[in-house]
Amino acid sequence: MLTGAAVLTHAASVEAAELPAAIKARGTLSAAIVPNYPPLDLRDPATNELSGLDVDLGNAIAAKLGVKMDWQETSFEQMISAVDTGRVDVILSGMTDLASRHDKVSFVDYLRSGPQFFVQASRAKDFPDMLALCGKSVGTSRRTSFPGEIADWSEQHCKSAGKPPINVVGTEGSPDARTQLKQGRVDAAMQGNETLPYVMKLEPNTYAVVGERISSQLTGIGVAKNATELQQALAEALRQLIADGSYKKILDKWGLSGDAVEEVTINAGT
The missing domain is CATH 3.40.190.10 (Periplasmic binding protein-like II)
Structure with a gap:
């Protein structure tokens, strides 16, 4: 059991955690990404299009929520500032859920690695x-x-x-x-x-x-600390992707099935 983590019940649904009105109105969810961390984030060598596990997962989450992803390429150093100040809605770029980041960002955890x-x-x-x-x-x-x-x-x-x-x-x-x-x-x-x-x-x-990895860490979707409505909507969508098998297919595609999470948590990183 992950102490302090917000674990969602299986009775919840995407409808039970609505997207904020502003995001629903514009029909897009903006996400900061740094495409230099394959296989999570990269540009396809053949097409130069954004690709990777994060891109596939983000697009699947957006589809569950009835919107489209608006990917915003940025630098790693700017990502937390971008979501904290509202320039983007989320960070979806292989960012580790660390307690030291929780003063500005909350994380909907979707991967365990190290x-x-x-x-x-x-x-x-x-x-x-x-x-x-x-x-x-x-x-x-x-x-x-x-x-x-x-x-x-x-x-x-x-x-x-x-x-x-x-x-x-x-x-x-x-x-x-x-x-x-x-x-x-x-x-x-x-x-x-x-x-x-x-x-x-x-x-x-x-x-x-x-050897082996030296620690176990959670990777999460970064959301502004006080944006609880959006956090819950993302978490509900992710839970549904796990339940219907879409999450497993995405991880299998990128060879990361061994890093899957079994439960959706928020801010479970240490």
């Missing part, structure tokens, strides 16, 4: 387990919670094993971390485990995972 270490495949034998990363450099996006999580993991595991700490290298994003890894500027990298199968399929025999 940060994962990986190395160059050619050096996999040098890293038989996660403790082999102690004293090494690990690149990860400075915009995420991962730098702090690596430092915490290092403090807990490397220090207790009498090994030197991990040197955390902040990067401009996951693609930059992978570039630095391939160039040998860092020994390892970290990104969400939900993204690695897609990346490893695009670049076969390039990377190898090390």
